[in-house]
Amino acid sequence: MKVGLDVGGTKIEAVAVDGDLRVVGRVRIPTGWGPDAVTRTIVEAVRALGTEAGVDLALVRSVGVGIPGQIEAGSGRVVHAVNLGVEELDLVAALEPRLGVPVRIENDVKAAALGAYALLSGAARPPRSMAYLNLGTGIAAGIVSDGVLWRGARGTAGEVGHISVDPNGPLCRCGQRGCIEAFAGGGAIAEHWARRSALPVRDVFDAADAGEPSAIQLRAGLARGVAAAIRVLVLTADVDIVVLGGGVTALGDRLMTDVAAELSASAEASPFMRSLRLRERAELLPPGSPAAALGAALVGAAGDARHDTQEALIHG
Template sequence: MRVGLDVGGTKTDAVAVSSSGEIVGRVRLVTGWGSDAVVSTVLGAVAALEREAGIARGAISSIGVGIPGQIEPGSSRVLHAVNLGVAALDLAAAVEPQLGVPVRVENDVKAAALGAAALRTHTLNGTSSMAFLNLGTGVAAGIVAGGELWRGARGTAGEVGHISIDPNGPECRCGQRGCIEALAGGAAVAERWGRPGALPVRDVFDAADAGDARAIALRAGIAHGIAAAVRVLVLTADVDAVVLGGGLTALGERLADEVGRELRSRAAASAFMRSLRIEERFELLPAGSPAAALGAAIVGATRDPEGVLAHG
């Protein structure tokens, strides 16, 4: 039995995966704030999974954790996970002694890319490829090619959020202007919208539907940024599909329609771009998908964290 945990800024999703790849148990719980609380969350998630799915501790062979922030290469040390209140934490060293099971750690977006690829095995084969574009507080992607996670020379493959697509656009937290993340990242949109609400991006779409001019402009910027990220991933990595996931995809077809419209509009003047049929190469991750936790379970089960296979 393999266990995978997706430790998010507000909740942690945990799954138990059988040797055949079937998800046989799943629990969700609130993520704590700060290093000590994150450790407690991981331990609590494993205990809850054992209890609610009836899994004995001895039946668990590995645990993988997907978590925001940078993962120090070749280690389980998490750095700069600001949305969790974690500056530096060796997660495996903190939880392995109590769990008694090997623990591996991966960046959450890369883990989600592996999980999304595994869920799409009916379209993936030895030569197929996929990018997972995470649309949450920020914007980033993970790329899986030939069933294997592609990290790039320095581990930054897929970091499309800080590509500037409009030098006169809104200022990004990275210091540039007009970054994809500044246009389509949840935090940036909420800041520019400036109105209280539990789901600012949904509020923007609702207000745009009602004819609010400012909301219409923000919605157009969101679609422009996401469409640009999809184009970048297709044009640079030539992936077969770009799967959109993350909090913004809770908007469902409302979001997909805007992105598709933007892609078609940008391709209208270019026969080359039309030939790529990019608007047919993106899709939304189904709501409630366990992709990130499943990907973490795949990470946990591999012996070589630098060469993780989506097929487990």
């Protein structure tokens, strides 16, 4: 049995996965703020699998954690997880004594990429390569080929959000202008919308449907940014498929219709772009999919080989 956790800015999703990669338990709890609270709520989420989901924690042999921020290569440290109030934390050192099993951590988008690839591997014609494009507060991707995560020379493979596609475009938080994230990131859209709302991107779409000019412009920019990210991922990595996930994809067909139109418009002007069949190579992650937590479980299981068999998880 493996446990995987997707640590988000507001909630932690934890899953228990058996040897056939079947999710046998799943819980969600609020995420704490700051290093100590993040650590504590991760432990609470694991224990909740036993108390709320009926998982036998004595069978668990590894824990994997997908978390925002930068993961220092070869370590258990996460840095700059600003949405969690964590500047620097050795998460593995904090968790292993409390859980009693091997723990590994990974960037949340990269973990989700592994999980999405595992879900697609059960399809009738599984892809050899895949990019997972996360559309959330920011924009980033993870690239998987033959089941292996591609990190690049310095771990930045897939950071497509900060590719500038318009030097005269809106200012991005990275300091450049016209980045994909400045057009399509949920945080950037909410900032430009500048109206208090629990779901600002959805409100932008609704206002655009009602004919509001500023909303129409923001909605068009979102489609332009997502289409640009898909083109970049296919043109640079030539992946079989680009899977879109993250909070913005809750818009479903409303989003994909706009993105498909943007991809079609660029293909009309270029026989080469038409040959890439980009519309056919982009799809949404199914709603409610536990891809990120599943991927984290796979990350944890990969680390289990580095350890001898240890005691089961602490109960209570």
